[in-house]
Amino acid sequence: MLSLAQRTLKKVPSFQELFQGKMAKEEISVDVLVIGAGPTGLGAAKRLNQIDGPSWLIVDSNETPGGLASTDVTPEGFLYDVGGHVIFSHYKYFDDCIEEALPKEEDWYTHQRISYVRFKNLWVPYPFQNNVSMLPKEDQVACIDGMIDAALEARVSNTKPKNFDEWIVRMMGPGLADRFMRPYNYKVWAVPTEKMQCAWLGERVAAPDVKNVTKNVILGKTAGGWGPNATFKFPARDGTGGIWIAVANTLPKANIRFGEHGAVTKVDADAKKVSLKDGTVVKYEKLVTTMAVDSLVEFMGDKELVDLSKGLFYSSTHVIGVGIRGERPERIGDKCWLYFPEDNCPFYRATIFSNYSPYNQPQADKKLPTLYTAAGDKPSSSAPKEGPYWSIMLEVSESSLKPTDNKNMLRDCIQGLINTEMLKPTDEIVSTYHRRFDHGYPTPSLEREGVLTKLLPKLQDKDIYSRGRFGSWRYEVGNQDHSFMLGVEAADAIVNGTVELTLNYPDFVNGRRNTERRLVDGAQVFGKSKRAVD
Incomplete structure (x- = not known):
């Protein structure tokens, strides 16, 4: 078979040609097929569209x-x-592509x-391990010790x-491990910390500075901001x-x-063909897929790879999601997201989603009926009323090692909001949302690298x-x-x-600002002239 560089490039048929004309349900050919239009698939498509040569x-x-x-x-x-x-x-490069898509200042909030x-009915500034000074005295002593x-x-x-749990104890000691790191990470990952490796950590977990923590305890001060997302952007709309x-749209x-x-x-890796639901068959030379890799190998019907992916x-x-009528309460203020390590609520994180943009909820003049109060009581009136409105978004993990009561999850989460003083029992709930995502977090388990170092190369050989x-299963990137x-890469x-x-080098990209320029034309493969874009 001719290589990608040797093939005569074929034009991708338009939507109208493919699905309205005589070509419907016929086989089409492209150089590169991309499965999935999330960030990864769009990154691949964006880059392929810049490069003068391959059809995609x-x-x-x-x-x-x-x-x-x-x-x-x-x-x-x-x-x-x-x-x-x-x-x-x-x-x-990521910034440039995002700014091209949403170029106006009014497109964003920073x-x-x-x-x-x-923790113990207190709001301890994040990260917890740097703000031991805010804990009760007996907890301060245990953590510093x-x-x-x-x-x-x-x-x-x-x-x-040897594992994430051992890393926690070595870096922070048992005081912090038992009060926050173990219970919180179990709620997030839905596996015990002993079953996770620690190579994924990088910049995601702050290691405490014993001297600064002790100084802040003595002076009664909090630590400053930490981490790459201390400042962040959020789109104004949508x-x-x-x-x-x-x-x-670009x-x-x-x-x-x-x-x-x-x-x-279906994915036929030997014939390099992908079948679509409408009957169309797409023939490719190279396939970029963002499907969960365990699902991909099922679509391929490759028993060896299926067994490996297990x-x-x-x-x-x-x-x-919980939509509430009323002014945003003072106890909520300008909070962004909040962590919950204790067992008085099923969620591990809450986001005050209405704080990110005023367009994340209905405008105040929209009339909505009250569904019920946070305590579950029927409203005194079912007549629609105006706002204002605010909202909370919650996340709950589930696994075979951490089953959940899905039938009562919404009710239990609202009770958890009351338990943690996020809501009052009399607050009026006007909207609720619940959606389960089967693949939520790719766990950096102890077995992960042993699988990926075999599975990904075997796929690339095809x-x-x-x-x-979930395509490459590395949470750290x-x-x-x-x-x-x-x-893109x-x-x-x-x-x-x-x-x-x-x-291949997560620590490298996470430890620096990547300002490299990229080539528009694929000179090495397609023999075109090189020209660079910033």
């Missing part, structure tokens, strides 16, 4: 782009992202992160921690999903298939580039910017033979 097509079974970074709207007009997403970036941990022991042990230890709709519509026309039913573990995510949050660049690897930094 992107397909997605959803009617709108965004994938796990999309946004839902309730009938009452409340917006909820499919999980807690904000924009912060390690890559200039926020300073205001984040807390709920453990941190000192951990610091002394670190001086003489010559071995690496939620996070609006970003990816805007990015998709691409030629003839190269995009959504809904039934983009739903994959070593991967993941948790499911429930997203709960010219299949499995990339993205699973944010929106990472995911987008996984697609896969396209560059296919066309120019370049190294995929984000996939």
Whole structure:
């Protein structure tokens, strides 16, 4: 078979040609097929569209782009992202593409992160381990005692921690481990910390500075902001999903298939063909897929790879939304997102989604009936009334190691909001939302690398580039910017033979600002002249 460089490039048929004319349900050919129009798939498509040469097509079974970074709207007009997403970036190229899609100043709101941990009826500033000074005295003593022991042990230890739990104890001591790190991470990952490896941590978990923590305890001070998302952007309208709709709108519509026309039913890796639900067969030379890799190998019907993928573990995510009538209460203020390690609520994180944009909820003059109070009581009147309105978005994890009561989850979450003083029993609820995502978090389990170091190369030997949050299964490069660049770099690897930094060197990309320039033309493969874009 001719290589990608040797083939005569074929024009991708337009939507009208393919689905309204005589070509319907016939086989079409492209150089690169992209499955999935989330950040990773759109990153690949964006880059392929810049490169002068390869023909390409992107397909997605959803009617709108965004994938796990999309946004839902309730009938009452409340917006909820499919999980807690904000924009912060390690890559200039990502920034450029986002700014091209949403170029106006009024397209964005910029926020300073205001984040807390709920602990013993207190709001402890995030990160918890840097703000021991806010804890009750007995907890301060236990945490500092453990941190000192951990610091002394670190001086003489010559071995690496075997798992995430061991890393926690070595870095922070048992005081912090028992009060926050163990219970919170179990609520997030739905697996015990002993079953997780620690290579994924990077910049995601702050290691405490014993001297500063002790000084702040003595002086009664809090620590300053930490982390790459201390400042973040959020779109003014349409939620996070609006970003990816805007990015998709910068691409030629003839190269995009959504809904039934983009739903994959089979992947024939040997024949390099993908069958779509409407009967169309797409023949490719290279395949970039953002499907969950365990689902991909099922679509391929490859027993060896299916058996191998069973070593991967993941948790499911429930997203709960609660729309409330009334002015945003003072106890909520300008809080962004909040963490809940204790067992008085089923959720591990709450986002005050109405604080991100005034357009994330109905305007105050819209009349909505009260469904019930937070305590579950019927309203005194069923007549629609005006707002204002505010909203809370909650996340709950589920796995075989952490089952959940899905039937009563909404009720239990609202009770959890009362238990944590986020809501009062008399607050009027005007809208609710609940959606479960089977693949929520790709768990960095102890077995993960052993699987991925075999599975991903075996797929690539078949010219299949499995990339993205669940495509490459590396949570440490699973944010929106990472995911987008996984697609971009896969396209560059296919066309120019370049190294995929984000996939292969997570610590490198997370530890720096990536300002590299990219080539528009694929000179190394297609023999075109090089010209650069900033």
